[in-house]
Amino acid sequence: xxxxxxxxxxxxxxxxxxxxxxxxxPYSLWTLSPANSIEEIYEEITMDKKHxxxxxxxxxxxxxxxxxxII
Numbered sequence: 001x002x003x004x005x006x007x008x009x010x011x012x013x014x015x016x017x018x019x020x021x022x023x024x025x026p027y028s029l030w031t032l033s034p035a036n037s038i039e040e041i042y043e044e045i046t047m048d049k050k051h052x053x054x055x056x057x058x059x060x061x062x063x064x065x066x067x068x069x070i071i
Contacts, residue, residue: 021067027057 018070020069020071023064023067024062025064027062
């Protein structure tokens, strides 16, 4: 997971290349909150241990299966 603002995303889009399609595992994400900074977002998601197990997921842990590989 990485935080990008819209300007940064527009800047890197030309460098991105589609390499396939995936199906994601069912997974619950946190609800939106009125956080104004990265620090506030981190505090919000780690505040309640029953919702946050103390470990962030890697993207590959969220993939159920690869549907199509384009290489």
